[in-house]
Amino acid sequence: MRFASLGSGSRGNATLLSQRATHLLVDCGFSVRETQRRLARIGLSADVLSGIVVTHEHHDHIHGVVSLARKFQIPVYMTRGTCSKLNALDNPYWHPIEPDHDFSVADIHCHPFTIPHDAAEPVQFVFSDGATRLGLLTDTGMITAHIVANLYRLDALLVECNHDLAMLARSDYSASLRARVGGDYGHLNNTQAAQLLSRIDYSGLQHIVAMHLSQQNNTPALAQAALAAVLGCSADEIPVADQADGFDWRTV
Numbered sequence: 001m002r003f004a005s006l007g008s009g010s011r012g013n014a015t016l017l018s019q020r021a022t023h024l025l026v027d028c029g030f031s032v033r034e035t036q037r038r039l040a041r042i043g044l045s046a047d048v049l050s051g052i053v054v055t056h057e058h059h060d061h062i063h064g065v066v067s068l069a070r071k072f073q074i075p076v077y078m079t080r081g082t083c084s085k086l087n088a089l090d091n092p093y094w095h096p097i098e099p100d101h102d103f104s105v106a107d108i109h110c111h112p113f114t115i116p117h118d119a120a121e122p123v124q125f126v127f128s129d130g131a132t133r134l135g136l137l138t139d140t141g142m143i144t145a146h147i148v149a150n151l152y153r154l155d156a157l158l159v160e161c162n163h164d165l166a167m168l169a170r171s172d173y174s175a176s177l178r179a180r181v182g183g184d185y186g187h188l189n190n191t192q193a194a195q196l197l198s199r200i201d202y203s204g205l206q207h208i209v210a211m212h213l214s215q216q217n218n219t220p221a222l223a224q225a226a227l228a229a230v231l232g233c234s235a236d237e238i239p240v241a242d243q244a245d246g247f248d249w250r251t252v
């Protein structure tokens with residue numbers, strides 16, 4: 001299985017998974033034109049997409065979903081709660097999914113699981129080609145036992161490192177925005193991401209990528225250092241998904 005990112009952060013997210021002829025887009029926080037531009041960068045076009053899987057309805061994850069699905073007739077997999085927030089319940093491309101109920105998009109197996117985030121019915125995923133398992137965890141306010149239980153025997157983990165606690169505390173965000181971002185239904189900080197690692201079996205991980213970094217309240221170096229301290233590797237071995245460029249194909 002291959003995976004890549006078209007961009008990651010509060011201004012737009014989209015992740016790609018490919019297994020043989022199956023190309024699965026996870027979230028689409030960019031306009032149709034921008035998504036096409038970014039897909040071209042990694043050698044894909046929108047008309048080959050097998051499906052779009054949506055984690056939740058925040059703008060940085062759904063901006064281009066409905067128009068891309070309409071334009072290229074792509075099935076969209078999302079929970080009823082997410083779909084209702086998109087006003088897309090009558091969309092013919094919608095395939096309802098439920099947390100903890102597995103489904104497949106052609107060659108890629110998808111396992112959605114519930115996470116705490118301030119959205120209607122948010123989920124994150126473990127994807128598998130039958131042999132390898134890739135966990136995606138962003139937009140999560142805290143680490144629950146349920147999350148830890150789902151992220152077992154992973155070969156790759158894409159994990160949110162949204163903010164550094166000290167940087168968030170002294171940011172120019174309003175008190176309410178600071179509370180939202182740092183709260184139990186907000187976003188994972190570097191320390192929480194590192195704690196998650198220490199609670200799962202990471203011995204089989206071939207890839208770990210830091211995702212969804214805040215451009216105001218984090219730096220790649222801080223996120224890398226937090227994860228590297230648990231893994232016992234050097235910080236520059238930890239790739240960071242970028243808002244502008246995401247990251248290029250990796251194979252797991």
Ligand SMILES: [Zn+2]
Pocket residue numbers: 009010013058060061139212
């Ligand atoms: Zn987000």
Ligand SMILES: [Zn+2]
Pocket residue numbers: 056058117119139
């Ligand atoms: Zn969100």
